[in-house]
Amino acid sequence: MTAVAVPPERRVRLTLHYDGAAFAGWQVQPGERTVQGELETALRRLTTRPTPVTAAGRTDRGVHATGQVASAVVPAKWTAAELRRALNAVLPIDIWVAAAADAPLDFHARYDALARGYVFRVGTAASAQSPFLRRWCWPVRDELLPPLLRDAARRFIGTHSFRAFAKSGQPERGEICTVHIAEWRPWRQIGLEFRVIANRFLHHMVRYMVGTMVDVARGRRPIGDVDALLLNTGSYGVSPPAPPEGLYLARVFYHDVELEAEEPLDEILP
Numbered sequence: 001m002t003a004v005a006v007p008p009e010r011r012v013r014l015t016l017h018y019d020g021a022a023f024a025g026w027q028v029q030p031g032e033r034t035v036q037g038e039l040e041t042a043l044r045r046l047t048t049r050p051t052p053v054t055a056a057g058r059t060d061r062g063v064h065a066t067g068q069v070a071s072a073v074v075p076a077k078w079t080a081a082e083l084r085r086a087l088n089a090v091l092p093i094d095i096w097v098a099a100a101a102d103a104p105l106d107f108h109a110r111y112d113a114l115a116r117g118y119v120f121r122v123g124t125a126a127s128a129q130s131p132f133l134r135r136w137c138w139p140v141r142d143e144l145l146p147p148l149l150r151d152a153a154r155r156f157i158g159t160h161s162f163r164a165f166a167k168s169g170q171p172e173r174g175e176i177c178t179v180h181i182a183e184w185r186p187w188r189q190i191g192l193e194f195r196v197i198a199n200r201f202l203h204h205m206v207r208y209m210v211g212t213m214v215d216v217a218r219g220r221r222p223i224g225d226v227d228a229l230l231l232n233t234g235s236y237g238v239s240p241p242a243p244p245e246g247l248y249l250a251r252v253f254y255h256d257v258e259l260e261a262e263e264p265l266d267e268i269l270p
Contacts, residue, residue, distance in 0.1 A: 010075075010102060011071055011072070011073050011074075011103045011105050011107055012072060012074055012100055012101070013069060013102070013109070014069070014097050015068070015069055015097070015098045016035070016068040016095060016096070016098065017098050018035050018095045020059060020061070020064040021245070022094055023094075025059055026059045027058045035095060038091060039087075039095065040052065043072055043087070045090055046074075046078070046086050046090065047075055047078070051073070052072065053071070054072070054108060054109045055109055056068060056070070056110055056116065057110070057113075057116055059249055060204065060244055062244030063244045063249065064247065065250075066098075066250050067117070067249060067252060069113070070109055071109045080101050083100055084099070084100035112254055112255075113252050114199065114254060115252075116197070116251070116252050117195065117196070117197040117249075117251040118247060119194070119247075120138070120193065120206060120210045120246050121190075122137065122144070122192050122193070122194070122246060123137040124140055124190075124191040124192065125191060127190055133190065135245055136245060137187075137191065137246045138243050138246035142218045144214065144217040146184065148223060149194075149214075149216070149217045150184050151223055152213040152217070152223055152226050153184055153196075155223075155227060156196070156226075156230070157181070157182050158178070159178040159179075160177065160179070160230045161175045161230065161231075162176075162230075163175040163232055164230070164238050165212070165238055167202070167203040175202065177200050177202065177205070179196060179197070180197045181195065182194075182197075182209075183195055195250075197253070204241050206247060207244065208238050208239070208241045210241075210242040210246070210247075211238070211239040211240050214242065215239040221239070
């Protein structure tokens with residue numbers, strides 16, 4: 001009987017949770033603490049070799065994740081389950097590997113993704129000022145009108161230019177994005193959360209969207225400004241971006257995952 005050759009390497013797909021408060025974002029940066037840097041350090045410790053990690057998206061400084069997807073090629077002796085257990089034993093406490101699974105060797109966490117889903121939480125109740133909540137949401141003292149938020153959100157659905165809702169200086173990334181879902185929902189008794197799924201996102205795009213919608217709901221600007229910003233017409237300036245503390249990369253969608261807005265954040269976060 002011919003022995004079956006064991007592949008020397010396997011690619012493992014990881015689903016990550018992290019509290020972004022103490023990180024300078026996902027991507028490795030000289031002299032900065034980053035999620036990618038911590039994960040690659042842990043993998044090198046376990047595999048005794050440099051192990052680059054590819055992620056589905058690059059979160060910014062202070063942004064959290066409950067569904068970041070990353071992958072790495074590791075020696076075949078590491079099963080996905082064993083690697084998950086070992087990583088969770090050596091990673092810092094603000095990163096957790098929620099799931100691990102084998103993936104094809106040619107799987108690419110970023111380029112194979114069909115869409116990504118983000119959640120942004122706005123605290124409107126007094127309890128949002130609590131130190132046990134405020135580092136994971138945007139506490140807003142002003143009254144917000146939910147009908148205006150919902151009306152503003154639905155205007156983002158479809159294919160549009162999001163040039164006005166992105167940090168300047170990124171012409172190489174293009175400006176056209178297709179938003180599949182954009183909606184506001186109650187967040188327990190604490191406030192509201194914005195859930196958005198799109199095929200791609202520009203730098204700071206969700207934060208600019210939320211900042212502008214909150215200004216509309218505060219009565220600081222007319223809702224027609226959202227349409228004008230999407231059309232890149234007039235002298236309408238986008239509102240300042242919402243702070244990163246309220247933003248979560250909640251899910252990454254691949255060919256085997258349906259585009260839906262249900263995210264299990266309430267089972268995880270306060």
